[in-house]
Amino acid sequence: MARAVPETHDEILAAAARLFAVTGYRGTSLQDIAREVGCSKATVLYHFANKEALLAELMAPAIAVLKDLDDQLTGLTGAVAQQAAAVGFVDLAVRFRGEIALLRGEFTELLCQPAFAHIQQISERLRAALAGHSDRPVDRITALVLLAGIPEACADFVDIPDDDLRSALLTLVRRAVEPVDTLMPHPPTTEDKDS
Amino acid sequence: MARAVPETHDEILAAAARLFAVTGYRGTSLQDIAREVGCSKATVLYHFANKEALLAELMAPAIAVLKDLDDQLTGLTGAVAQQAAAVGFVDLAVRFRGEIALLRGEFTELLCQPAFAHIQQISERLRAALAGHSDRPVDRITALVLLAGIPEACADFVDIPDDDLRSALLTLVRRAVEPVDTLMPHPPTTEDKDS
DNA sequence: TCAGACCCTGACCGATCGGTCAGATGGAAG
DNA sequence: CTTCCATCTGACCGATCGGTCAGGGTCTGA
Known part of the structure; x- marks a missing residue:
């Protein structure tokens, strides 16, 4: 698998934005974001230190x-x-x-x-x-x-x-x-x- | 223990109000409320069908x-x-x-x-x-x-x-x-x- | 060819949550 | 004394959460 394009970071960001807007920050789990992107939860946490960091970058x-x-x-x-x-x-x-x-x-x-x-x-x-x-x-x-x-x-x-x-x-x-x-x-x- | 006064219902309500105001609804667990009252979590759920019912009665x-x-x-x-x-x-x-x-x-x-x-x-x-x-x-x-x-x-x-x-x-x-x-x-x- | 950086993953962890349940306790009624 | 019922509890459950970790694949550059 791996190495599609190294744009995963941005894809995660975009997916998170989409999901946060619908289900809110608390209502969206890292699992949800990973599913939306099509990667594992661990990947999300590889690109972002934690959930809060994801939000911070978005804002x-x-x-x-x-x-x-x-x-x-x-x-x-x-x-x-x-x-x-x-x-x-x-x-x-x-x-x-x-x-x-x-x-x-x-x-x-x-x-x-x-x-x-x-x-x-x-x-x-x-x-x-x-x-x-x-x-x-x-x-x-x-x-x-x-x-x-x-x-x-x-x-x-x-x-x-x-x-x-x-x-x-x-x-x-x-x-x-x-x-x-x-x-x-x-x-x-x-x-x-x-x- | 048991049977102090049958005002437990109201005590729970009051404790929940106090805690919700400080830590919010989501930020307050049934455990927290029970601890504040001095009873078990099961007692809270004996008096109220669920957490949402507690909020509903409060509002x-x-x-x-x-x-x-x-x-x-x-x-x-x-x-x-x-x-x-x-x-x-x-x-x-x-x-x-x-x-x-x-x-x-x-x-x-x-x-x-x-x-x-x-x-x-x-x-x-x-x-x-x-x-x-x-x-x-x-x-x-x-x-x-x-x-x-x-x-x-x-x-x-x-x-x-x-x-x-x-x-x-x-x-x-x-x-x-x-x-x-x-x-x-x-x-x-x-x-x-x-x- | 080999080392190492980069990217990704499944398995797993500890914590917490709301909620259930069988049973203990104790006062009131017969 | 026995029965009954309201009250209360500890133990337990399944689910979910954010987060860790060791390891595997792949690309790059020496």
């Missing part, structure tokens, strides 16, 4: 872009940071919605794995930026709802053109997020009155 | 209220349905955020289990109502983001008073959702122009 591009966004955000403050976070995150979610869909709701859970430990800190900073670094509940909650909801929505709308999805999401974010500058020197706003 | 109150909301929504259309869906869903999420937190991100995944099959249809109808039964991508996407994001946010803000959380979420929803009546006879709106 690497998305994570790299997320890290870029985080870098761009450091130093920015106020409405500028807010705007950059919004546009950057929406773009990220839309571009990598395939990868997001892979995780099928295991999203939050998976990020707790040691391999993705730093992601949590990044998303923490992203959330703060999107909230305009405000500590008002409304702003913090809004940021959290968007940050959790947008990836979920992206995973659901896989058959819509990128541009349509992006512009719809930006419309939503623009409506939902109140620019932080309008309340920077904290004068009473309409929000503060009716609480 | 029963929340599901009942969700079903009520669904009933109230049937027959309503347009902005009335939209408003009712928004208020009802936010209230539901806030009241049962403890139960939601139990699932720790397994939310979407768990609802695929056969015991919760009908929940999917309900949430489908809820989404449609929240979108004002519009088929514009912006509206459908907004509804989805909110429906996915709100529970997630509620699970995170466990230490905030109910009323504060509720009013913050309602403010967000009111901002994010465009009342469907303003575009019913579909005249060009500002949204349509800039896309």
Whole structure:
């Protein structure tokens, strides 16, 4: 047998992506992946140190872009940071919605794995930026709802053109997020009155 | 041993709730629950047909209220349905955020289990109502983001008073959702122009 | 021709899981 | 005392999981 083409690595990656998208990460065993590729489970583990490493390689591009966004955000403050976070995150979610869909709701859970430990800190900073670094509940909650909801929505709308999805999401974010500058020197706003 | 008090059933339920909230449903084994209660795994399975039944009983109150909301929504259309869906869903999420937190991100995944099959249809109808039964991508996407994001946010803000959380979420929803009546006879709106 | 790197495999491992079952215990009813 | 039933348990089961390992085939380069 052996030595068909040394593309087994990529074939495994592709098979894993396909299966993860249908049955989820946890719901897909190494055996399943091996069967899909047409090789043995041991072969899968020859090309990847373990199951988590497989997932990590699958998510690497998305994570790299997320890290870029985080870098761009450091130093920015106020409405500028807010705007950059919004546009950057929406773009990220839309571009990598395939990868997001892979995780099928295991999203939050998976990020707790040691391999993705730093992601949590990044998303923490992203959330703060999107909230305009405000500590008002409304702003913090809004940021959290968007940050959790947008990836979920992206995973659901896989058959819509990128541009349509992006512009719809930006419309939503623009409506939902109140620019932080309008309340920077904290004068009473309409929000503060009716609480 | 045996026959301490016949409250074992409730003790198991409470222990399961505690553990699910920390380690999640999948991450908690029947063994773990038994250990927490101080009984054998077999005892847990004496009181509950299986692990899923335990979860179902834990979620029963929340599901009942969700079903009520669904009933109230049937027959309503347009902005009335939209408003009712928004208020009802936010209230539901806030009241049962403890139960939601139990699932720790397994939310979407768990609802695929056969015991919760009908929940999917309900949430489908809820989404449609929240979108004002519009088929514009912006509206459908907004509804989805909110429906996915709100529970997630509620699970995170466990230490905030109910009323504060509720009013913050309602403010967000009111901002994010465009009342469907303003575009019913579909005249060009500002949204349509800039896309 | 031979050595060694590379690729692949079947057999196997220990752990864990949800779930079953026959039987022990003990209080209540007759 | 005997019967009955609810409660509880240890031992056990089959399945599945991620992961290891020794070894076999094949290509390459000296």
